[in-house]
Amino acid sequence: MTLAMLGEAWRAMGANRLRTLLTMLGMVIGVGAVVLMMSIGQGAQYAIKQSIAAMGSNLFILLSGSSSSGGVRSGSGGGYTLNVADGEAISELPGVAAVAPIHPGSAQVIYGPNNWNTSVIGTTPDYLSARSWNITSGSAFTASDVRSSTRVALIGRTAAQNLFGDEDPVGKTIRIRQSPFLILGTLALKGQGMDGRDQDDTILIPLSTAQRQVFGTQFPGSVRMMMVQTTTQEIMPQVERSMNELLRQRHRIREGMDNDFYLRNLTAAADSAAESTRVMSLLLGAIASVSLLVGGIGIMNIMLVSVTERTREIGIRMAIGARQRDILLQFLLEAIIISVLGCSIGLLLGIGGALLVESLTGTAVIISVSAVLVAFSVAATVGIFFGYYPARKAAQLDPIEALRYQ
Amino acid sequence: MPDALINIAGLHKAYQTAAGPFPVLKDVSLSIVAGEFVAIMGHSGSGKSTLMNILGCLDSATTGEYRLTGRNVAQLGKDELAHLRNGTIGFVFQGFNLLQRMTLLDNVALPLIYCGVEREERQVRALDLLSKVGLADKAQSLPNQISGGQQQRVAIARALVNRPSLILADEPTGNLDSHTSAEIMALFESLNRDGITIVLVTHEDDIARYAQRQIHFQDGRIVSDQVTPAKVTS
Numbered sequence: 001m002t003l004a005m006l007g008e009a010w011r012a013m014g015a016n017r018l019r020t021l022l023t024m025l026g027m028v029i030g031v032g033a034v035v036l037m038m039s040i041g042q043g044a045q046y047a048i049k050q051s052i053a054a055m056g057s058n059l060f061i062l063l064s065g066s067s068s069s070g071g072v073r074s075g076s077g078g079g080y081t082l083n084v085a086d087g088e089a090i091s092e093l094p095g096v097a098a099v100a101p102i103h104p105g106s107a108q109v110i111y112g113p114n115n116w117n118t119s120v121i122g123t124t125p126d127y128l129s130a131r132s133w134n135i136t137s138g139s140a141f142t143a144s145d146v147r148s149s150t151r152v153a154l155i156g157r158t159a160a161q162n163l164f165g166d167e168d169p170v171g172k173t174i175r176i177r178q179s180p181f182l183i184l185g186t187l188a189l190k191g192q193g194m195d196g197r198d199q200d201d202t203i204l205i206p207l208s209t210a211q212r213q214v215f216g217t218q219f220p221g222s223v224r225m226m227m228v229q230t231t232t233q234e235i236m237p238q239v240e241r242s243m244n245e246l247l248r249q250r251h252r253i254r255e256g257m258d259n260d261f262y263l264r265n266l267t268a269a270a271d272s273a274a275e276s277t278r279v280m281s282l283l284l285g286a287i288a289s290v291s292l293l294v295g296g297i298g299i300m301n302i303m304l305v306s307v308t309e310r311t312r313e314i315g316i317r318m319a320i321g322a323r324q325r326d327i328l329l330q331f332l333l334e335a336i337i338i339s340v341l342g343c344s345i346g347l348l349l350g351i352g353g354a355l356l357v358e359s360l361t362g363t364a365v366i367i368s369v370s371a372v373l374v375a376f377s378v379a380a381t382v383g384i385f386f387g388y389y390p391a392r393k394a395a396q397l398d399p400i401e402a403l404r405y406q
Numbered sequence: 407m408p409d410a411l412i413n414i415a416g417l418h419k420a421y422q423t424a425a426g427p428f429p430v431l432k433d434v435s436l437s438i439v440a441g442e443f444v445a446i447m448g449h450s451g452s453g454k455s456t457l458m459n460i461l462g463c464l465d466s467a468t469t470g471e472y473r474l475t476g477r478n479v480a481q482l483g484k485d486e487l488a489h490l491r492n493g494t495i496g497f498v499f500q501g502f503n504l505l506q507r508m509t510l511l512d513n514v515a516l517p518l519i520y521c522g523v524e525r526e527e528r529q530v531r532a533l534d535l536l537s538k539v540g541l542a543d544k545a546q547s548l549p550n551q552i553s554g555g556q557q558q559r560v561a562i563a564r565a566l567v568n569r570p571s572l573i574l575a576d577e578p579t580g581n582l583d584s585h586t587s588a589e590i591m592a593l594f595e596s597l598n599r600d601g602i603t604i605v606l607v608t609h610e611d612d613i614a615r616y617a618q619r620q621i622h623f624q625d626g627r628i629v630s631d632q633v634t635p636a637k638v639t640s
Binding site: 008015317319324325 | 568
């Protein structure tokens with residue numbers, strides 16, 4: 001029965017191909033636009049998430065306060081108001097997962113005939129976990145390396161390529177500012193940072209080694225910055241409060257006086273970037289949905305015309321025994337076929353368009369099954385919803401009136 | 407009459423107009439037994455077409471009782487009425503009312519869709535009826551490819567496909583020339599001989615003459631109900 005109806009609906013659509021095609025076009029464009037926009041939006045979100053993950057999650061950056069000498073004030077991180085003991089105290093706080101004091105710098109590095117100027121970061125093993133940075137070969141240095149200022153190093157992919165080419169760096173000795181360092185391990189590929197810098201162009205060495213043997217410092221044990229990672233994102237505000245309190249206490253800052261340190265929530269900044277792309281893709285999706293709605297209205301429009309045009313046919317069908325629900329089903333099926341076909345073509349075009357955008361611009365594009373399913377089911381629902389009213393109108397025609405209709 | 411196919415008693419029908427109710431049928435009582443061939447005659451506006459619509463369960467009476475095969479039609483729901491139109495009644499219209507987009511075969515098979523007959527059987531039965539009206543070779547033609555007389559034969563085949571006990575024909579020869587009309591009426595006669603009750607609306611005496619019984623309408627009332635004179639002699 002339904003099968004026979006399906007055949008009839010198909011035939012009715014075939015009888016007016018151009019009109020059917022144009023009606024379908026509304027759905028095609030609607031679904032195509034939604035799928036394309038969602039793919040691009042999700043691609044952008046994915047790219048942002050990737051760079052956040054590369055940065056490390058649940059991170060605070062703790063910068064020392066500015067110093068001032070002779071009226072010249074350095075910026076934040078300019079003084080050495082933080083020290084390793086602060087770090088150790090912070091790591092005792094509940095909710096803190098890792099604390100990594102950092103002494104950044106850059107230095108000329110030599111291996112054999114090659115030399116390369118790269119960023120050299122003195123830090124502790126916690127730095128790796130805070131930035132969720134893995135070792136691909138060899139091993140990381142340990143806390144005892146930091147305690148005893150051994151000359152060991154971990155090398156990033158870019159630095160390694162420039163110094164070693166295809167050679168395996170592990171176990172080799174490089175010279176940083178004339179001091180020999182043993183490469184313990186290589187760091188996993190990290191890619192571009194949020195600021196566009198190549199994060200793989202780096203060498204990590206123990207903090208104490210950096211301070212005492214490479215860069216030298218007036219205040220050994222004091223650092224300009226630390227990375228603090230919390231166990232969860234939810235606990236970050238609480239940790240921020242307790243860290244503030246702790247440091248004010250340790251630095252003997254009286255009530256009403258300014259902090260001599262700066263605490264920045266990196267994750268919050270990254271999250272806002274992610275949030276803005278999310279809103280952006282939502283907006284794109286919303287605009288695309290409007291075309292879906294317009295497509296649905298197009299279906300209703302054409303179905304209403306079709307019902308009027310075929311009033312006499314409806315009368316004949318009723319006279320030979322069609323029930324109201326038979327007529328309803330017939331017209332509803334037409335609307336459903338148009339919208340489902342339109343959806344399918346729109347899906348293909350949307351996916352095709354997304355792939356085209358990817359290959360032309362290199363923008364990351366993600367075609368998620370859920371987005372496709374949502375677009376499809378929304379479109380089908382729209383078609384059925386807008387097809388129902390004309391179909392009901394057809395079903396409720398008075399058979400005598402309909403038969404008289406010219 | 408216990409075994410009457412159609413039994414109408416005290417039927418009134420009025421249409422609501424701006425000037426108040428306009429009576430079309432006034433106190434019509436009528437009984438038609440299975441196997442009869444009845445012509446309902448009258449001028450236009452005499453109420454015969456309204457009666458036909460009521461007989462065909464397309465319209466309902468304002469007051470009065472209509473029993474079809476013993477069932478009180480007024481008490482039936484829309485689906486049951488559709489079922490009656492589908493299985494008990496076959497319609498033949500003046501304007502043929504075939505669906506132009508469909509082949510003749512599909513047109514004839516159409517009523518069977520609404521009672522859930524399988525495709526194979528639909529085709530077999532439709533083809534059987536088409537050959538009965540002599541158009542089996544045109545099964546795949548479209549209505550506009552054949553003559554009016556042929557179209558009416560297809561319409562009759564469609565009316566018959568679900569084996570109805572009653573054929574209602576509303577001016578079935580109104581659009582046909584006299585020769586073709588005679589052919590169509592001969593077809594009705596042979597159907598009647600097979601036991602199908604036929605109720606025919608016409609305003610032409612020579613068409614009405616094919617029926618065994620003629621009922622004349624005037625201003626919504628039955629003015630005469632008699633056996634066809636020619637049939638008495640034959």
